[in-house]
Amino acid sequence: MRTATRAALLWTSAVAWAAGIFALSCMRFPPKPPWFAHQDKIVHMILFGVLALLLFLAFRCERRWTARLCFLVASLAASLYGATDELHQLLTPGRSPDLADWFADACGAVLFAGVAALFARGRPALPGARAA
Numbered sequence: 001m002r003t004a005t006r007a008a009l010l011w012t013s014a015v016a017w018a019a020g021i022f023a024l025s026c027m028r029f030p031p032k033p034p035w036f037a038h039q040d041k042i043v044h045m046i047l048f049g050v051l052a053l054l055l056f057l058a059f060r061c062e063r064r065w066t067a068r069l070c071f072l073v074a075s076l077a078a079s080l081y082g083a084t085d086e087l088h089q090l091l092t093p094g095r096s097p098d099l100a101d102w103f104a105d106a107c108g109a110v111l112f113a114g115v116a117a118l119f120a121r122g123r124p125a126l127p128g129a130r131a132a
Contacts (some may be wrong), residue, residue: 003061010058017051018081025085030092044082044101045108052078052109071117078109088100 024030024047056074059065065073082105086097 001029007058010054010061013050014054014058016052018059021047021051021081021085022088025088030093037076041104044104045111047108048078048105049108050074050083051081053115056113056120057120059118060116067117067123069121070120071113074113074116075106075109078113079106082106082109083104 020074022039052074055077056070059070060067080103082102085105086099089095089097
């Protein structure tokens with residue numbers, strides 16, 4: 001797959017994932033898996049961890065950034081999106097922001113992007129990636 005096509009697919013996936021998070025956040029009663037009872041922080045970690053992973057891969061594919069820089073930018077972007085998601089819940093009837101949810105979002109972002117950075121460490125960015 002060409003680098004430009006791969007980058008477009010990764011960016012589209014990241015935006016679509018973020019849109020899915022936004023859609024869930026707009027729901028008064030979002031669907032919950034059966035094991036969800038007291039596990040909502042794990043779900044937050046997974047949702048925002050996957051977002052950070054997709055962002056990491058998109059940045060790594062698009063630019064010749066180091067794995068460390070991609071980790072920092074992806075973690076920060078996903079964590080900030082988690083903060084805006086919690087603020088958005090102020091405007092959603094039946095929902096309320098929760099600092100613990102945002103903390104879980106940020107932890108998931110750092111964890112998933114960190115694992116990706118460990119795997120990418122020492123490997124060059126994809127051939128044809130633009131220099132930043």
